[in-house]
Amino acid sequence: MTAPFLIIETGQPVASMRRHGTFPHWIRVASGLPRDRAVTINAQAGDTLPTTEGFAGVIVTGSDAMVTERHDWSEATAAWLADAARAGFPVFGICYGHQLLAHALGGEVGNNPAGREMGTQEIELLPAAAADALFAPLPERFPVQLTHEQSVLRAPDGATVLARSALDACQSFRWGDNAWGVQFHPELSATHMRGYIQARKVALQREGLDPAAMVAQVAATPEGRRVMRRFVHHATGLARTNG
Numbered sequence: 098m099t100a101p102f103l104i105i106e107t108g109q110p111v112a113s114m115r116r117h118g119t120f121p122h123w124i125r126v127a128s129g130l131p132r133d134r135a136v137t138i139n140a141q142a143g144d145t146l147p148t149t150e151g152f153a154g155v156i157v158t159g160s161d162a163m164v165t166e167r168h169d170w171s172e173a174t175a176a177w178l179a180d181a182a183r184a185g186f187p188v189f190g191i192c193y194g195h196q197l198l199a200h201a202l203g204g205e206v207g208n209n210p211a212g213r214e215m216g217t218q219e220i221e222l223l224p225a226a227a228a229d230a231l232f233a234p235l236p237e238r239f240p241v242q243l244t245h246e247q248s249v250l251r252a253p254d255g256a257t258v259l260a261r262s263a264l265d266a267c268q269s270f271r272w273g274d275n276a277w278g279v280q281f282h283p284e285l286s287a288t289h290m291r292g293y294i295q296a297r298k299v300a301l302q303r304e305g306l307d308p309a310a311m312v313a314q315v316a317a318t319p320e321g322r323r324v325m326r327r328f329v330h331h332a333t334g335l336a337r338t339n340g
Contacts, residue, residue, distance in 0.1 A: 100153035100336040102130060102329065105146070105174060106139040107193050108160025111296040114289060120158035123284040124191070128156070128325045140174045154187030154275075154332030156325075157194025159282060163247055164196045164206045175201035182276040187332035189325065192245055195269070195278030202253035202272055209248040211264040213304060216294060216311040217318060218243050220268045220281065226259040229271060231327045239320035241268075241281035242290045244297070248280065269324075275335070283318075283325040290315045 104121040117123070121137040136152070138144045141160065149155070157178070162168060179201040182188050190198040196206045217240050226232035249267040252258050260268040260279075269279045285293070291312050294301070298308045 099134060099333060100151060101134045101136050102128075102332070103147070103149075103152045103155040104135055104137045105155060105157045105194070106137055107141050107158050107171070107174065107197070108162055109141075110289075111161070111293060113296050114292045117289065117292075120284065123286075123289065124156055124158065124325070127284040127286075127322050128329050130329060140170050141168075143170060146174065146177045149181050149184070149186045152186075153336035154189065154328070155181060156328075157188070157190040157197060159192035159194065162193065164193065164200050165208075165247065171197065178202075182272055185273065185275055187328070187335060188276040189328045189332075190278040191284065191325075192280060192282055195280050196247060196249055198272070198276060198278045199249040199251075199253055199256075199267075199270065202256070202276075204249055204253040204256065205251035206247055207250050209246060209265060213246050213301075213306075214248075214262065214264045215244045215297065215301070215306075217241070217287075217290060217315045218262055218264075220260045220262045222260050223258060225257045226269075229257075229259055230331050231271075231277060231324050232259050232269070234327075235320050235323065240316055240318050241283070241321040242285040242287075242315075242318050243281050244285075244290075244293050245280060249278065275332070277328060279321075279324060281318075281321055283321040283323075285318075287315050287317050
């Protein structure tokens with residue numbers, strides 16, 4: 098039997114989008130994993146994190162929390178991720194998960210100096226991405242779904258920064274051979290993204306942004322999804338080789 102993936106749940110979607118399910122559900126569907134290949138642990142709710150034994154890899158969700166708040170559950174998850182990454186276990190962090198992985202490995206996370214980044218936005222791959230297991234086949238520029246206020250301000254020592262955007266110099270990094278963080282949301286569909294913009298309408302207007310224009314610019318982001326699917330393929334191949 099092919100080893101399952103552990104999905105660490107660190108938050109819930111905005112209330113208006115919960116009718117579409119949870120982050121782990123969105124991730125499982127977007128990554129192409131069948132139900133029997135995904136095990137969810139709700140770290141934010143205090144679930145005990147298991148050992149990595151028997152899993153092909155781990156995917157860490159986004160959250161409405163902030164890494165800088167240093168919640169007990171978040172710090173415990175960070176320690177778990179640091180141990181897993183240092184052991185060579187495949188790790189894929191999304192948004193909060195990306196920032197938490199950076200924090201766990203000694204990087205710096207804080208408010209993005211450029212402000213909120215939201216909607217369908219273009220990212221640019223850096224030269225190092227040409228040799229990366231997840232990003233190598235992708236075009237130099239492609240659209241992704243984004244919604245965040247904090248960012249990885251300094252990647253961990255030894256990390257390779259793989260992508261950037263106009264407002265964020267670290268849209269993705271790899272640490273070691275098997276641990277990745279992505280600031281963007283490969284699990285979000287265009288429907289999810291439109292819903293998130295609508296949910297943040299008041300805050301966006303207060304910041305001088307135009308929610309209606311942002312909604313109109315939302316588009317599908319298949320290349321972003323391919324990144325997560327390539328992680329699943331990469332980790333599955335490692336599990337089969339090591340098994």
